[in-house]
Amino acid sequence: xxxxxxxxxxxVTQFGKPVTLSCSQTLNHNVMYWYQQKSSQAPKLLFHYYDxxxxxxxxxxxxxQSRRPNTSFCFLDIRSPGLGDAAMYLCAxxxxxxxxxxxxxxxxxLSVL
Amino acid sequence: xxxxEQNSGPLSVPEGAIASLNCTYSDRVSQSFFWYRQYSxxxxxxxxxxxxxxxxxxxxxxxxxxxxxxxxxLLIRDSQPSDSATYLCAVNNTGxxxxxxxxxxxxxxP
Numbered sequence: 001x002x003x004x005x006x007x008x009x010x011x012v013t014q015f016g017k018p019v020t021l022s023c024s025q026t027l028n029h030n031v032m033y034w035y036q037q038k039s040s041q042a043p044k045l046l047f048h049y050y051d052x053x054x055x056x057x058x059x060x061x062x063x064x065q066s067r068r069p070n071t072s073f074c075f076l077d078i079r080s081p082g083l084g085d086a087a088m089y090l091c092a093x094x095x096x097x098x099x100x101x102x103x104x105x106x107x108x109x110l111s112v113l
Numbered sequence: 114x115x116x117x118e119q120n121s122g123p124l125s126v127p128e129g130a131i132a133s134l135n136c137t138y139s140d141r142v143s144q145s146f147f148w149y150r151q152y153s154x155x156x157x158x159x160x161x162x163x164x165x166x167x168x169x170x171x172x173x174x175x176x177x178x179x180x181x182x183x184x185x186x187l188l189i190r191d192s193q194p195s196d197s198a199t200y201l202c203a204v205n206n207t208g209x210x211x212x213x214x215x216x217x218x219x220x221x222x223p
Binding site: 031033035040041042043044045048050055088090092094096100101102103104105106107109 | 147
């Protein structure tokens with residue numbers, strides 16, 4: 001089945017130690033997104049790629065970076081995780097165009113010790 | 114980020130009743146509107162999408178859109194305990210951004 005896959009499901013890192021979360025998709029969608037969701041809060045859009053075109057939200061901290069080496073893969077790099085970065089990180093995809101739906105991966109729950 | 118507002122609840126309804134969830138959005142150029150269901154610790158899953166003013170029905174779910182009032186709602190008829198979850202309203206503008214509300218927590222009491 002076509003899907004969005006996130007690895008790992010749970011990630012534990014240490015304060016200040018760089019961490020990378022990965023996402024892959026078999027839907028061949030041209031747009032990929034990273035959302036951060038803290039407990040009882042809305043998913044917060046960090047950035048998205050439209051093909052190779054990177055789009056950063058204005059309030060996304062510089063500590064968060066992303067890479068999309070090809071259509072299928074997208075990575076979220078947290079350069080120096082702080083305690084406040086502990087959250088669920090959701091990868092999602094869509095096809096470009098108004099009305100296209102978001103398809104989510106299962107998420108990566110990040111803990112920072 | 115563009116504002117999407119929801120009543121966080123919690124909303125409790127008895128089994129078999131109608132649950133009514135509401136959402137308002139601030140960006141008038143928003144084109145597409147979605148309701149997602151999210152169980153605790155899981156990722157959101159799409160329930161309904163709506164693009165035009167009026168009602169759209171899918172099984173027990175009805176989405177309602179009023180662009181003039183910048184208002185979207187979701188009705189769940191014959192509520193079941195399995196409907197207990199957080200319901201997220203999402204709005205898509207003319208670009209590729211999707212913005213979410215904080216969600217309404219629904220509990221269906223058997």
